[in-house]
Amino acid sequence: MTEQKKIKKTRGKVRLIEGKCIACGARCQSSCPVDGIEMNAQGEPEIELSKCIGCVKCVKACPGKALEIFYTPEELEILAALAAQGNLPDEEVDEGEKQRRELLASYRGVWVFIEQTEGEAARVSWELLGKGAELAENLGVELCAVVLGHQVEHLCAEAFSYGATKAYLLDQPVFRYYRTDPYLDALCYLIDRYKPEVVLMGATGLGRDLAGAVATRVKTGLTADCTGLDIDDKRNLMQTRPAFGGNIMATIMCDKFRPQMSTVRPHVMPMPEKTEGRSGEIIRKSFAINEADIFTKVLEVISDKKGKDHVDIAGAEFIVSGGRGMMAKENFAMLKELADELGGVVGASRSAVDAGWMPQERQVGQTGKTVRPKIYIACGISGAIQHLVGMQDSDMVIAINRDREAPIFEVASYGIVGDLFQVVPAITERLRELKQVNCNH
Template identity: 50%
Template sequence: MEMNSSNLWVFIETNEKGQAHNVGLELLNPGHSLSRAQGDEVVAIVIGQHTEAAVASAEAYGSDRIIIVEGEEYARYSTDAFAYAFHALITKYAPTSILIGATDLGRDLAPRLACRLKTGLTADCTELDFDEESGNIAWTRPAFGGNLMARILCPNHRPQIGTVRPAVFKKPEQDTSHKAEIVREEIHFSIENIRTKLIEEILDADNETIDLEGAEIIVSGGRGVGGPDGFKVIQQLADALGGTVGASRVAVDSGWISSAHQVGQTGKTVRPRIYIACGISGAIQHLAAMSSSDTIIAINTDPEAPIFKIADYGIVGDLFKVIPEFIALIDEQILTMAV
């Protein structure tokens, strides 16, 4: 392939089974609109030991081209091997822009690349658009504790790099008949030169079972829940709806529930079909991560609570009275059709 200095790249992170992480597929969505705005193509980058499944997903979600680097040294993520391979690709093809998921892996890889390339990195973006005037990507991210949104340009260096959190964008429509141009690159890194070794994997039990980012229904509790016992009521409503329990940072910081449940700027970004905020005031740092939910229901004693400004349905009342009535209605299956 000829050197192409105008493509937009999306990194398709994979798990150890070789499947694509949702965030990479989600980033193909803004990847398309941004690359089209510049008359470019969107190129997916897949690095791993067995990449077939991830490549098939990247193709079905609309990549124009997929560059694959395979080798046993990429079976599990390591900063050394992945940064080496990715940097070699960038040096060869000189893309204009790179989108990477703001996962643990992406947050490790992206700054390493930016530093090697002496270019800018905007981390944890919540919005991406094309700045027509300057011809740069405009990266938007929370600043000053989330109290304002900063719009950042990288005008003097290429590539422009940004990380975006999971669930900020929706995946594009899947089309299994779509075909991408496949390019294979032989780039190898000696396993002996990987300076980190995995000695033991200690899984956080909650983190394993709580999939807030993929949840269709989330029932979240905040300070209004009043303590750990209050979360039993939240759990009951979540169980009745087949949903997942979320929480505000106050509830997590108070030790009422584990951090795996936190929704917000310093927690997880979610976009379920239904988000029920119980005893949550609606601080900007919370709203930033759940306001894209399809339907928002708020239960709060304070009719002036900011959460009501973005709620589709608001119930002014004590959650300990409202939720049992809600559950009783579900039990009577009155809400079955709506859910």
């Protein structure tokens, strides 16, 4: 009787599935043990097949499932022969991986930190409750609000009206004013005890300070200034934000640690509908912390609110923005006339602000303000992605540019290819005529 020849298992090679790469930041490249992957200018992997050993480490590291193993016809014959012999091994999961999966499974729930000042909540907190409700529904978990402060229990009821079903409340005099140390200790205490799988905060001065400190303390990942949030089929939070200097949009995941933490700029997410009278469960907790142990003391609170002439473009419903195509500072007066007719305000791209034509507070974009107006009119703005991430969620975008190939037209509801110095005055004049007709009637 002759011994059956043992067939050696083939590993195959790895390849990219077209259109699925999310430019996560070169996880596949860093996981490759043979340096067989290079990243192109778009942040996508280019695989050198002569080096690939089919170890599947890059496939496992890819959060977007954009890589797969493929086999030649000869290799497929080998696999078929192995299957006939019953020699195809099942996937092995080591003890450490089992423990990690069990740990991740112990975290449940979506939390939104309710930022407040003197008992008044920041609008971004309610915007995040709207998005948090979607995430919680996808995960099949509760949407919870976290409220820290003094005499702020009314914010729990307000959080319920925006969709939260539970609120964790720490209401103590020590939390009246925001200071990093007490808020950090308190929030980490809640996270350690109740184990949320997602924690969302506003990308404000307070939120950025607290989120970074919390993520460091609890040893998890944090993605800042997200413009999109979603859930994949493995309960990972898909966090989309500009990357590589704003040249691409990357989707980042924290698939090995919990909680998953993100900050989101104000006005990026739509405001949810408020339902008065909606109720929920309040979990009242106290945290042992003494004022004497906190080194930072609040001696005086000075409001940074500007005077009545200050314009906050982030809350405007109509914005007329100018870019490099405006040519000079004095030409923005033309945009001001159009904005006045619409009852709106004037914004600017970074190039216009850098040129000194408009103040920094009017800047729209990645390094400026994020806006969601009803109408956004872009005049002489090419549409670099750094600008688009700040205004692409406007209800309507009207672009005016000489260059018909300008990227701004890709996100525009209506595009006008022409000289803005002729088009803008014509629109302004037409609006005046329509107003006059309405007045006469």
